[in-house]
Amino acid sequence: MAMMAKMRSLAPAFILSVGVLFVLFMVISDSNVLEALGARSNNVGSVNGKKISYQEFSSFLDRATENQKAQTGQEIPEENIDQFRDQVWDAIVTQTLTENQIKKFGIKVTDEEVRDYILGPNPPEFLKKNFIDSTGKFNREMYESALFDARNKKALVEAEEVVRQQLLSQKLQSYLLATVSVSDGELKQKFIDQNTKMQAEFVSVDLASLPDTDFKTSEDEVKKYYDEHPDQFSVQAQRKLKFVFFKIQPSRNDSDGIFKNLQNVILKAKNDTSSFKYFSDIYSEVPYSKDTMDITQLPTALLDNFDDSKIGIMIGPLSANNTYGIYKVSGTVPSKDVLVRASHILIKSTGDDAKDLAEATRVYNEVLSGMNFSDAAAKYSSDYGNAKNGGELGWFGKGRMVKEFEEAAFNGPIGVVQKPIKTNYGYHIIKVTGKTSKKYIVEKIINSIKPSALTRDDIYNQSNDFAYLAEKNGFEKEADLSKYKIEETPSFNEESGYLPVIGVNKSLIKFAFENGVNTVSQVFKGNNGYVIAKVSEVINEGVRKFDDVKKQAQALLLKEKKYAKAKSIVEEMKKKLGTNLAGAKSVYNRALYDTTGIFTTSGSIPKLGLEYNFAAKVYNLSIGAVSEPIKGNRGYLLAKLLSKDAFDVNAFNTQKTMLRDRTLQEKKNSFVSQWLAKMKKDADIVDKRYLFYNR
Numbered sequence: 001m002a003m004m005a006k007m008r009s010l011a012p013a014f015i016l017s018v019g020v021l022f023v024l025f026m027v028i029s030d031s032n033v034l035e036a037l038g039a040r041s042n043n044v045g046s047v048n049g050k051k052i053s054y055q056e057f058s059s060f061l062d063r064a065t066e067n068q069k070a071q072t073g074q075e076i077p078e079e080n081i082d083q084f085r086d087q088v089w090d091a092i093v094t095q096t097l098t099e100n101q102i103k104k105f106g107i108k109v110t111d112e113e114v115r116d117y118i119l120g121p122n123p124p125e126f127l128k129k130n131f132i133d134s135t136g137k138f139n140r141e142m143y144e145s146a147l148f149d150a151r152n153k154k155a156l157v158e159a160e161e162v163v164r165q166q167l168l169s170q171k172l173q174s175y176l177l178a179t180v181s182v183s184d185g186e187l188k189q190k191f192i193d194q195n196t197k198m199q200a201e202f203v204s205v206d207l208a209s210l211p212d213t214d215f216k217t218s219e220d221e222v223k224k225y226y227d228e229h230p231d232q233f234s235v236q237a238q239r240k241l242k243f244v245f246f247k248i249q250p251s252r253n254d255s256d257g258i259f260k261n262l263q264n265v266i267l268k269a270k271n272d273t274s275s276f277k278y279f280s281d282i283y284s285e286v287p288y289s290k291d292t293m294d295i296t297q298l299p300t301a302l303l304d305n306f307d308d309s310k311i312g313i314m315i316g317p318l319s320a321n322n323t324y325g326i327y328k329v330s331g332t333v334p335s336k337d338v339l340v341r342a343s344h345i346l347i348k349s350t351g352d353d354a355k356d357l358a359e360a361t362r363v364y365n366e367v368l369s370g371m372n373f374s375d376a377a378a379k380y381s382s383d384y385g386n387a388k389n390g391g392e393l394g395w396f397g398k399g400r401m402v403k404e405f406e407e408a409a410f411n412g413p414i415g416v417v418q419k420p421i422k423t424n425y426g427y428h429i430i431k432v433t434g435k436t437s438k439k440y441i442v443e444k445i446i447n448s449i450k451p452s453a454l455t456r457d458d459i460y461n462q463s464n465d466f467a468y469l470a471e472k473n474g475f476e477k478e479a480d481l482s483k484y485k486i487e488e489t490p491s492f493n494e495e496s497g498y499l500p501v502i503g504v505n506k507s508l509i510k511f512a513f514e515n516g517v518n519t520v521s522q523v524f525k526g527n528n529g530y531v532i533a534k535v536s537e538v539i540n541e542g543v544r545k546f547d548d549v550k551k552q553a554q555a556l557l558l559k560e561k562k563y564a565k566a567k568s569i570v571e572e573m574k575k576k577l578g579t580n581l582a583g584a585k586s587v588y589n590r591a592l593y594d595t596t597g598i599f600t601t602s603g604s605i606p607k608l609g610l611e612y613n614f615a616a617k618v619y620n621l622s623i624g625a626v627s628e629p630i631k632g633n634r635g636y637l638l639a640k641l642l643s644k645d646a647f648d649v650n651a652f653n654t655q656k657t658m659l660r661d662r663t664l665q666e667k668k669n670s671f672v673s674q675w676l677a678k679m680k681k682d683a684d685i686v687d688k689r690y691l692f693y694n695r
Contacts, residue, residue, distance in 0.1 A: 045089075045687045047096040054692055057092070064088045082525060085693060086506060097679045102172055109167040114160050117167065118147070124163055173672065180671050182663045190663055191652050192619075193602035200618050201595050201640040202608070203573060203581045204632065205566040207559065209590035215561045217554050223546060225557040230543045232556060238491040239512040240537035242475065244484045245501055246463040247529040250322075251455045258324045258447050262317035265445065266326060269314060276314075276328050276443045284445040290330070291442050295339055296395045298440065302327045303395075316445075326445040332438045337398075341434035342409045343373060343391035348382035349426035360420035360427035367417050373431050382426065395434070405430070463523045463530035471520045475534040488536060503527025507690030524690060566636040570629040574638055579626050581640050595642070608632070614639060 042054045068076060068084070076084050117124065123143065131143040146152055226233060265283050269276075280288040295303070301318035306329065316326035345367075347360040363380045367373055374390025381387040398406060404423045412418050412432045420427040451459070469478045479486050489499050494513050498504050508524045512535055515521075521533045546553070573587045584591040597606030601615040608614060614637055617630050621641040630637045 044689045198644045199642045203584040204592045204637045206635040207562040226553045236493040237541040238539040241489045241533040242536040243533040250449045250451045286446045323448045328443045331441045335439045341395045345377045345381040345429040346383040347427040467532045570636040
């Protein structure tokens, strides 16, 4: 009976525990849940004419969110919501297209097949895992008892539907992959690529060794090259956007609210005998801990507000890294490491040591005569990073500074300005301001400063107001009046996944390609902010005009001429040198002669890098033979094979089965990915989610 109760308690999780969006969505679709929702005219998009309503998409999204939470135990972070919606949309598109293919191929799963799988010797894992006993074994008897219990009928129906969709998916994959195979020839080549090691001498004539001035490229030649290679100057349809970005960030009110809340925590703690942990467990966003830190590890905000007189006292609220915190240093422990705090004035080396020493001595004497050390550092120090802070270097341990500086700092007395000491950087005037060999026991309450719902609404309303006025009165005019910064994207195509500043935003990219120049958008949700954009440039697909790519065409023609010259030099070398490649410089003094390390046909070649053409040509040589000229990534090469492993028949036969399985799986994965990509490319997919999800 206990196991049956467990079955009933698990019933709602039967579908969620599958963890596969594809199957999940097919279950929802086929169980007619969506049809009951109605309002199909309110559409977020369509796939090959099949409309997807806002209610349908929301249902998919809710179920996927529940599923994600069930698996991770956490809510989806706010900054990842847009990306998660994209994943859900992509899963819906995949499901819809896959359903069409299942119908097209006439693939079906019978009730008997579903029952046989559930009751078979190896039941579905999502069901089986709920009936593992304390020894880790599957309890078949309790599993079947739960299945045949009438009280679990609803859960069983849902489980059967999941299994049906799994079997449909498996049958579709089997149908698609029936023609995928691996030949013995492929396996042999795979084995060779991974295991046959070679070494070779080589001579290379790098294009960079051929001066540009040795080649002439007339405008007629450049134009001819352009006409003969249109594919090199073709361009996809592209767009540019000008945009104003409204970043979602905490307001002063948000910051003040956190500050005041933590002030109240301190007041409560003063009148309460409860432990610091008690308050941390209630008010801190990070789990309670008691950390032992040296002084260099203390948060800067705490360090600036702390001395040993405050041990045992709550300090704060202190601001650090977009948080406010309350800290309590509850005690100290001795440490074997000594830490030093110091400030310095650097007189940078100019190459004239006497002059540098004289300047350092002058500044040193000025400080001794009464000039404030901090003022002198701000005025004279060449270490600009800390000069404005009075030369303050903070706390540091041994090994952090150059030897001469370290010795002066660790051996110098506190509060005494030392005479200039020399390092590689110049002359330093050092003042040690503290030393310690303690570690501190620190407890903390941390609250991050986040934008409130009210702040988010205010930012959205600002962006919405700007969108309205920009559409009515002009984008640039309204941005200028409101002193908003206008930014512009680089050119992007319709498949672009990311826009600088804005982030991943497929909906905005669709807007750009569905509208003409100067069209102003509505508000789009960007990467932690809101975006209002204007289409600033439309670049149509086709071959770019000659005048626009003349320099590019000239550079490509020059490269082609250099390749031809490099090849002729290498051909001459082969004639004159025979197999003695070491004499290459006698033919061309800028040639490079060297010996590779050990390499295979599938990896990087020592001294040359990734040169697959070179590796393939060398593999086909006999020991001691010299290749024909080989075109490489940076020029032309000659190669002489020095050594090559013989084909190991026994090793090949031993690895053959494993190699076949791995290669077959790789080919299957690649085939399915390409099949899905082609389906999506050929499909008529309309995505209007941006009309509903812009906040």
